[in-house]
Amino acid sequence: MDLLITVSFIDELWHEQIKFSHGFLRDILQPSFGSYFYWLVLLSAFVYSLEVIFPWRRNQKRIRKDFFLDSFYMFFNMFIIHFLGFKFISSFSEKSFRELLEFVNMGWLLGDRLINLPIILHLLVLFMLRDFIQWWIHRLLHKSDTLWEFHKVHHSVEEMGYAAHLRYHWVETVIYNSLQFIPLGVLGFTLNEYLSVFIISILIGHLNHANIRLPLGPLKYLFNNPQMHIWHHTKGLPKQFEKGCNFGLSLSCWDYLFGTAYIPEDGQENKLGFKGLKDFPKNFLSQILYGFGKKKADRK
Ligand SMILES: [Zn+2]
Numbered sequence: 371m372d373l374l375i376t377v378s379f380i381d382e383l384w385h386e387q388i389k390f391s392h393g394f395l396r397d398i399l400q401p402s403f404g405s406y407f408y409w410l411v412l413l414s415a416f417v418y419s420l421e422v423i424f425p426w427r428r429n430q431k432r433i434r435k436d437f438f439l440d441s442f443y444m445f446f447n448m449f450i451i452h453f454l455g456f457k458f459i460s461s462f463s464e465k466s467f468r469e470l471l472e473f474v475n476m477g478w479l480l481g482d483r484l485i486n487l488p489i490i491l492h493l494l495v496l497f498m499l500r501d502f503i504q505w506w507i508h509r510l511l512h513k514s515d516t517l518w519e520f521h522k523v524h525h526s527v528e529e530m531g532y533a534a535h536l537r538y539h540w541v542e543t544v545i546y547n548s549l550q551f552i553p554l555g556v557l558g559f560t561l562n563e564y565l566s567v568f569i570i571s572i573l574i575g576h577l578n579h580a581n582i583r584l585p586l587g588p589l590k591y592l593f594n595n596p597q598m599h600i601w602h603h604t605k606g607l608p609k610q611f612e613k614g615c616n617f618g619l620s621l622s623c624w625d626y627l628f629g630t631a632y633i634p635e636d637g638q639e640n641k642l643g644f645k646g647l648k649d650f651p652k653n654f655l656s657q658i659l660y661g662f663g664k665k666k667a668d669r670k
């Protein structure tokens with residue numbers, strides 16, 4: 371009996387995955403306003419033109435080091451991995467969590483209480499909650515020696531540009547999506563709402579990694595920005611920030627609130643990476659296999 375339930379559960383999730391993958395294909399073949407693929411292309415072209423017209427580091431080439439590698443990562447992490455089964459994994463964690471809550475008679479937590487909020491407020495709650503959860507996950511990627519080995523892919527960027535935003539190991543997709551879909555799914559957000567917030571966070575993430583200066587005035591205490599995020603990628607930080615600083619993805623307020631913000635000066639020419647970067651694999655395949663080895667983290 372239990373086995374039958376498990377099989378139908380997996381079957382249901384698998385069908386969801388197939389539907390999701392077909393949706394992605396349709397997105398590419400039939401461009402529309404809601405076409406996520408074309409949003410990514412449009413936002414990337416917009417932020418790249420800002421880099422070309424208003425470069426922060428003027429001596430950095432337009433086609434910077436690893437430009438094509440990062441562009442490939444962008445499409446791999448945004449599309450191919452989703453196509454290969456990410457939806458299956460995130461639905462699995464969300465649905466298992468829902469079933470667990472019902473099993474322990476806590477199904478009342480699964481209400482759609484936020485659904486009554488005006489849509490803008492609803493999206494704002496989703497945006498802030500998602501970013502806060504991601505902030506904690508990002509901290510975890512730095513604190514845990516095992517996870518740091520995977521997160522090194524993102525920190526192996528030596529010259530920053532917008533596409534570096536989406537250079538990360540696929541294991542991060544699994545961790546971020548499994549952990550964030552549990553609370554978000556339970557609160558009753560739809561996939562469309564999630565995607566609209568996702569597009570905004572892609573724009574902010576692209577800007578944070580871009581070779582541009584973005585003076586935000588007092589808004590810098592709320593939004594992450596390139597002058598702040600460059601310190602997150604900087605090599606040789608003081609001991610206090612040996613395991614990272616400026617963990618914010620879209621918002622910077624969490625770092626200011628929790629004392630992890632660090633912007634001692636203009637970081638325009640900072641050396642990026644981590645100790646031992648010269649021995650880190652240089653190509654996509656070796657990088658995505660890296661992290662499964664037995665190496666121990668050494669960040670000093
Ligand atoms: Zn990081």
Ligand SMILES: [Zn+2]
Pocket residue numbers: 524534535579599602603
């Ligand atoms: Zn980054």
